Amino acid sequence: MARTEPLRLHDLEPSTEEFRQAVIDGLSGQPKTLPCKFFYDAEGSRLFDAICELPEYYPTRTELGILSRNAPAMAAAIGPDARIVEFGSGAGVKIRLLLAALERPAAYVPVDICREHMMAAADGLAADFPDLRIAPVCADYTRPFALPSIPGADTGVTVGFFPGSTIGNFSPAEATAFLARARRLLGRGSMMLVGADVPKDAGVLEAAYDDAAGVTAAFNRNLLVRMQRELGAELDIELFRHEARWCPRNRRVEMHLVSLSRQEIRLGDRVFAFDRGESIHTENSYKYSVPEFRALAGRSGWLPAQTWTDAAGLFAVHLLRS
Numbered sequence: 085m086a087r088t089e090p091l092r093l094h095d096l097e098p099s100t101e102e103f104r105q106a107v108i109d110g111l112s113g114q115p116k117t118l119p120c121k122f123f124y125d126a127e128g129s130r131l132f133d134a135i136c137e138l139p140e141y142y143p144t145r146t147e148l149g150i151l152s153r154n155a156p157a158m159a160a161a162i163g164p165d166a167r168i169v170e171f172g173s174g175a176g177v178k179i180r181l182l183l184a185a186l187e188r189p190a191a192y193v194p195v196d197i198c199r200e201h202m203m204a205a206a207d208g209l210a211a212d213f214p215d216l217r218i219a220p221v222c223a224d225y226t227r228p229f230a231l232p233s234i235p236g237a238d239t240g241v242t243v244g245f246f247p248g249s250t251i252g253n254f255s256p257a258e259a260t261a262f263l264a265r266a267r268r269l270l271g272r273g274s275m276m277l278v279g280a281d282v283p284k285d286a287g288v289l290e291a292a293y294d295d296a297a298g299v300t301a302a303f304n305r306n307l308l309v310r311m312q313r314e315l316g317a318e319l320d321i322e323l324f325r326h327e328a329r330w331c332p333r334n335r336r337v338e339m340h341l342v343s344l345s346r347q348e349i350r351l352g353d354r355v356f357a358f359d360r361g362e363s364i365h366t367e368n369s370y371k372y373s374v375p376e377f378r379a380l381a382g383r384s385g386w387l388p389a390q391t392w393t394d395a396a397g398l399f400a401v402h403l404l405r406s
């Protein structure tokens with residue numbers, strides 16, 4: 085199929101109003117929180133791509149290694165004419181390894197919260213895979229959404245692709261609910277490939293989330309930049325410090341913005357007071373051993389079929405069958 089039309093976008097990007105409400109809700113609570121999905125405006129997506137290149141941030145290169153070594157086995161398990169739905173498609177680097185190995189992939193549906201970033205990646209893929217039907221959906225995939233119908237791409241299996249250990253940014257209960265929802269969305273006979281980071285040494289984990297070049301700190305503080313620019317919030321970014329903490333009890337890395345002094349953030353007629361040392365909890369990144377993740381997938385109705393890891397067991401990619 086030669087491409088003649090520009091890509092048609094299904095657009096459900098969160099509104100500024102939704103961001104404002106999330107900030108009001110999150111800063112009114114105790115402890116203060118902000119949802120990590122708001123990291124990903126154009127600048128946040130650019131910073132995240134830079135994080136993926138950092139020496140300390142092992143998940144991306146480790147997962148890329150697993151995918152490149154095992155893409156033929158994954159493609160054999162999936163079969164021909166597959167439709168791939170990628171949740172949080174971002175820069176679209178990993179999907180290329182899978183698409184290149186698959187036999188006649190029929191369609192690709194990237195789903196991402198950042199329209200600009202996703203469309204740039206989808207345009208690049210369209211140029212490199214001219215026979216692939218690409219139907220981008222700009223949506224918050226933590227909320228229900230519908231898949232676009234793609235004429236001519238309905239003979240093979242539908243496969244959800246969720247790499248990068250983004251599943252770890254949900255709580256275990258949310259992750260179970262998300263996987264169950266994805267199973268219903270993808271339909272009968274579907275499969276899912278999920279990347280999940282594995283617990284390891286605290287020093288390795290904390291360095292991965294607090295790199296020497298300060299890119300992750302800028303990524304975290306970009307939430308404050310967005311609050312100023314998009315919501316007109318009055319705050320002093322310099323008075324917040326980035327912190328990453330490995331919490332072994334919860335098996336998660338937490339990211340925080342810690343207030344360096346007693347201060348206030350003003351948003352319209354709302355005032356949010358901070359004590360010195362008080363933080364905004366901005367992200368959790370849960371880590372799962374292979375058996376822990378397979379058990380979680382099982383609780384959401386999937387059958388864990390195969391798992392691929394690297395030699396050091398730093399990261400795992402799981403194939404689930406419905």
Ligand code: AVI
Nearest residue numbers: 135248249250253293300369
């Ligand atoms: C997108 N997600 C899987 C990343 C992670 O590792 O939890 C987000 C991230 N936060 C800081 N560095 C990377």
